[in-house]
Each structure stands twice: as C-alpha cells, then as structure tokens.
Amino acid sequence: MYVPVLEVGGSHVTAAVVAPDGWRVEVVERIDLASQQAAEEVVGQLAAAARKLPTVEGLAIAIPGPFDYGTGVGWYQGQTKFDALYGFELGKALRTELDLDRLVFVNDAEAFAVGEWTAGLTRDTERCVGVTVGTGIGTAFLADGQVVREGGSVPPGGELYLTEYDGRPLEDSISGRALLQRYFARTGSDEPGIGVKEIADRARAGERAASESLRAGFAVLAEALIPWIDRFQVTRTVLGGSISGAFDLVHDVFPFEVVATEDTEHAALIGAAAHSLRSA
Numbered sequence: 001m002y003v004p005v006l007e008v009g010g011s012h013v014t015a016a017v018v019a020p021d022g023w024r025v026e027v028v029e030r031i032d033l034a035s036q037q038a039a040e041e042v043v044g045q046l047a048a049a050a051r052k053l054p055t056v057e058g059l060a061i062a063i064p065g066p067f068d069y070g071t072g073v074g075w076y077q078g079q080t081k082f083d084a085l086y087g088f089e090l091g092k093a094l095r096t097e098l099d100l101d102r103l104v105f106v107n108d109a110e111a112f113a114v115g116e117w118t119a120g121l122t123r124d125t126e127r128c129v130g131v132t133v134g135t136g137i138g139t140a141f142l143a144d145g146q147v148v149r150e151g152g153s154v155p156p157g158g159e160l161y162l163t164e165y166d167g168r169p170l171e172d173s174i175s176g177r178a179l180l181q182r183y184f185a186r187t188g189s190d191e192p193g194i195g196v197k198e199i200a201d202r203a204r205a206g207e208r209a210a211s212e213s214l215r216a217g218f219a220v221l222a223e224a225l226i227p228w229i230d231r232f233q234v235t236r237t238v239l240g241g242s243i244s245g246a247f248d249l250v251h252d253v254f255p256f257e258v259v260a261t262e263d264t265e266h267a268a269l270i271g272a273a274a275h276s277l278r279s280a
Contacts, residue, residue, distance in 0.1 A: 003273035004053040007048065007108065008063040010081035010193045013045065014265075023119040025266040028052045035081040039088045047097045058102035059094075060276035062111035062268045064138070065159075069105040080201035106275045108268055109138025110117050110147050110158075112240045112261075115271030117145045121259045129234050132241035133221070136171050136210060137161040141232050153231040165224055173220040176243060178205050183213040200246040211249060218250035229256050240267060 001021070001102050007014040015028045029052045033045055050059055066075040072091015076082040095103055104112075113122075113130025122128040122142075132138035139160040141148045149158040154164045161193055165173045183199050184190050186209040202210035229237065237254075239247055240261040247260035261267055 003276050004050070004059050005269050006059065006061045006275075007051055007111070007268050007272065008046065008061060008219065009033070009108075010064070010079075013049045014269065015049045016266075016269045017053060018269055020277060023270050023273075025269050026270075027265070036083060039084040039090075039093070042082065042085060043090065043093045043097055046094060050094075050098055057100070058104075058276070059098070059100055060104045060106065060272040061094075062108045062272040064136075066109045067105065067107070069107060072103070072105055073260065104272075104276045104279050106272050107138070107140070107256070108132070110140040111268040111271035111275065112138070113140035113142055113144065113238070113271065114147070114274050115267035115269065116238045116240070116261060116276045117142050117271075120261060120263060120267055122236050125236050127233050128236045128238065129229070131160070131221070131225070131237060131239050133174065133243040134176060134241035135237060136175050136226060137221075138241070141228070142232070143232075148232070153228070153233075160224060160228070163224060165220055170220075170224055174217045174224070179213060179217045179243070182217055183210060185245045186213055193239050196243050196246060200249060203246075203249050215250050215253055218246075219253045222254045222256075228256070237265050240264060253276050 002017040002019045004017050005018055011033060012030055013033045014030045017026050017097060031049050035042065072089060074082055074085030074088050074090050077086050091103055091105065109130060109132045112132050115123065116122045116130055117128060126144060128142050130140045138161055141154045141158050148154050161171055163170050179196050199210045199213060203214055237258045238261055239258060244260045
C-alpha cells in the first residue's frame with residue numbers, strides 16, 4: 001500500500017509515494033513550478049506532476065495558505081505566488097483533469113508538523129508545535145498528533161503569522177525577506193543574488209553582521225512563540241523550512257526546547273500521507 005502525494009511550493013512541486021509501513025518515501029520527481037501563471041496553466045503543471053505517480057486514483061496535496069482546504073479553493077493575493085488562484089476551485093479542476101476519485105488538501109506547515117509527529121523528532125509527543133521558516137512563517141500546534149486551530153491556547157487559526165510583533169506583521173521581522181533586510185541594513189549594501197544560506201555561511205566564517213542578523217531575527221521568533229508555548233503547554237518544538245538550516249547558529253536564542261528537522265525533504269510528504277489516511 002502506498003499514498004501518492006504532491007508537495008507544492010511557490011517555485012516547485014514534489015511528486016512522491018509514501019508507504020505507511022515504516023513511512024518510507026520515494027520521491028518520483030521534483031519539478032519547477034511557475035506559480036504566477038494563469039490558473040489553467042497552474043492546474044496543468046500540477047496535473048503533469050501527478051501523472052508522474054503510479055496509478056493515481058486518490059491524491060494528497062500539501063500546499064501553502066491562504067487556502068480553503070475543505071473546498072479546495074485558493075485565496076492567494078499579493079504573495080508573489082498563485083495570485084491567479086484567488087477564488088479558483090483548484091480541487092474541482094484537478095479532480096476533473098485527473099479523473100480523481102479522492103483528493104485531500106492539507107496545509108504545508110501542518111503536513112510538516114504531522115510528519116515530524118508521525119516519524120520524526122516529535123514522534124508521539126503529547127503537545128508539540130511545528131514551525132516552518134522560509135518565505136514566510138508556518139505553524140501547527142498538535143495535541144496527541146491532532147492539529148489544534150481554535151481556542152485561546154493557540155494563535156488565530158493556529159497560524160503564528162497572523163500575529164504582530166512591535167506593531168507590524170510578524171513576517172516583517174522573521175522570514176527570508178526580513179533576514180535579508182536586517183543583513184543589508186547592518187552591512188549598508190544590497191547584494192544581488194544573496195540569500196539566507198549565504199548569510200549563514202558568512203556567519204559560520206565569522207562575519208559579525210551575518211551572525212547578528214540571524215540571531216536578531218530568530219530571537220523575534222522565540223519571543224513570538226513563548227506565550228503560545230506556555231499556553232499550549234508545548235514540550236517540544238521542531239523547526240523546518242529552508243531557513244531552519246541556520247539553526248546551528250541561533251539555537252541558543254530559544255529559552256525552550258527546540259530541535260531542527262533531520263529531514264527537510266520528506267517530513268511534509270509523510271504528514272500529507274498520514275493526514276490523507278486519517279481522513280479516509
């Protein structure tokens with residue numbers, strides 16, 4: 001038995017099959033995705049990726065928000081990705097295009113957190129939180145492996161990015177864009193082609209501006225998380241996303257237990273498969 005899965009990002013889509021017996025993952029293909037094309041073009045790209053998978057009758061898709069995961073409708077606007085999917089019935093279009101019997105959508109941050117709880121560093125933890133840091137911030141709070149989105153113990157919708165820091169959206173202080181802005185402000189330069197990976201490499205080489213920029217950004221993340229860690233009684237937090245690769249440089253800014261994922265490639269795929277099986 002296996003579960004066909006697509007993991008969708010702003011610039012790529014990964015097609016894979018997941019075997020629940022041991023949660024083994026076989027990545028079939030990772031494909032570039034032009035997410036700012038017309039809706040019909042995006043549907044065609046996702047369908048082409050799904051057709052790489054063997055005998056697709058049902059499909060699980062991990063995809064970032066804002067998205068209505070129950071109805072399969074996108075609500076992206078001004079996010080430099082999927083703008084043409086605003087109000088678009090992606091689920092209906094993919095079911096028609098692929099002649100699917102079953103299609104399940106899951107938030108990509110929730111997929112990551114569930115994947116870590118299922119087969120990763122927070123496995124079987126009673127109360128944990130998964131945090132993805134990349135172009136933005138994604139969070140999922142889990143109680144016995146189930147996502148909690150409501151109540152006073154979690155942020156609105158369980159999404160930390162909906163909160164503010166110093167009167168501004170949190171992602172203005174901790175995200176790929178925010179870390180670059182911090183670094184450029186400290187160095188007085190605006191180098192083309194540089195990313196957080198390059199800043200982390202410079203920090204490891206001893207550059208003070210790089211180290212301070214990263215630590216300042218992750219200190220904001222720690223401060224923003226603290227009240228929810230306390231309220232939800234989290235015992236372990238796991239970081240994922242592209243920027244979690246800088247964790248070795250910033251781990252000591254967190255005054256609570258935090259680990260960085262050991263499997264940036266597979267955690268969300270496993271979580272999407274687990275979610276699909278639970279929803280069956």
